[in-house]
Amino acid sequence: MKKTFEHNNKLLKILLRENIYFVIGLTIIAPIYYYLKKVEQFVLDFLFVKIMSVFFLIYNLPNFIIYFNYYKENKNTKIKIDTENNSIGIVKNGVSKQYEITEIKSSIYHLGIYYKNRIDNAMRWKMINSDLAYWDLEFNNGDRYYISNLIVDFLHDEPIVENTKYRFRMFQYINKSDSKEALTLKQELEKQKEKSLTEKFVEKFKTKSETELNEILNNKSKYQKETVKAVEIIIGNKNVG
Incomplete structure (x- = not known):
């Protein structure tokens, strides 16, 4: 060209x-x-x-x-x-x-x-x-x-x-x-996918007890990063409240 x-x-x-x-x-x-x-x-x-x-x-x-x-x-x-x-x-x-x-x-x-x-x-x-x-x-x-x-x-x-x-x-x-x-567009797509998964996990785990949530945070290597991120958001919201 x-x-x-x-x-x-x-x-x-x-x-x-x-x-x-x-x-x-x-x-x-x-x-x-x-x-x-x-x-x-x-x-x-x-x-x-x-x-x-x-x-x-x-x-x-x-x-x-x-x-x-x-x-x-x-x-x-x-x-x-x-x-x-x-x-x-x-x-x-x-x-x-x-x-x-x-x-x-x-x-x-x-x-x-x-x-x-x-x-x-x-x-x-x-x-x-x-x-x-x-x-x-x-x-x-x-x-x-x-x-x-x-x-x-x-x-x-x-x-x-x-x-x-x-x-x-x-x-x-x-x-x-x-x-x-x-x-890059690929990174943007992955970022969007990660955000979507995190939002789904927030909805899924918001009814869990504090003990259950802390168990996930204490064993981060066993869970997806989106799961850990969702738990951190839930605990953060509870602390603010």
Whole structure:
């Protein structure tokens, strides 16, 4: 695969389309609301426009902040990926550098929390800022880049870097000092499975006596780690109570 990516307006067009839907929706819903409530006849006046404007600004505030953050970081960035020749070329603020894909030390995708549905099927609602995301890419020599999907739309493609890790966030603002551990999709799945098992064991063991619970804690090696974790949660809740 050989591809060259640079700043484009694709994502901005998507946000614009979503906002058009939002405005049309408000314009349609308001008269229906007035009709159902049997209040005075709906009039599209200046007050209604002001109220809509406030809703519009609140609705878009996360987008404005994140989009400006991404634009500031990537406005003079271009990336060329050539998997056939195992190379990545990056131009940032007029400085051009060439790397081999094998020189990548860390590859982390920071995605909206909506995309965690792929792992736990939690049926989260898609928000207007869900498709904003960035790629934290670090090389062995210490060079580090934050590549948003204003440049590379990587949300629906397979990662070009093996063992790419993931962070799922409510607000995908580029945080260069973020030290929280990212996980591979496999690790995320295992973490979710462990959490689910622990919750099941909490429900199962909550009626056990304190003696029975302490017996499990005193013989941890005989039990699953999820069982031990569940017992610790139950005893902790009893101590708090």
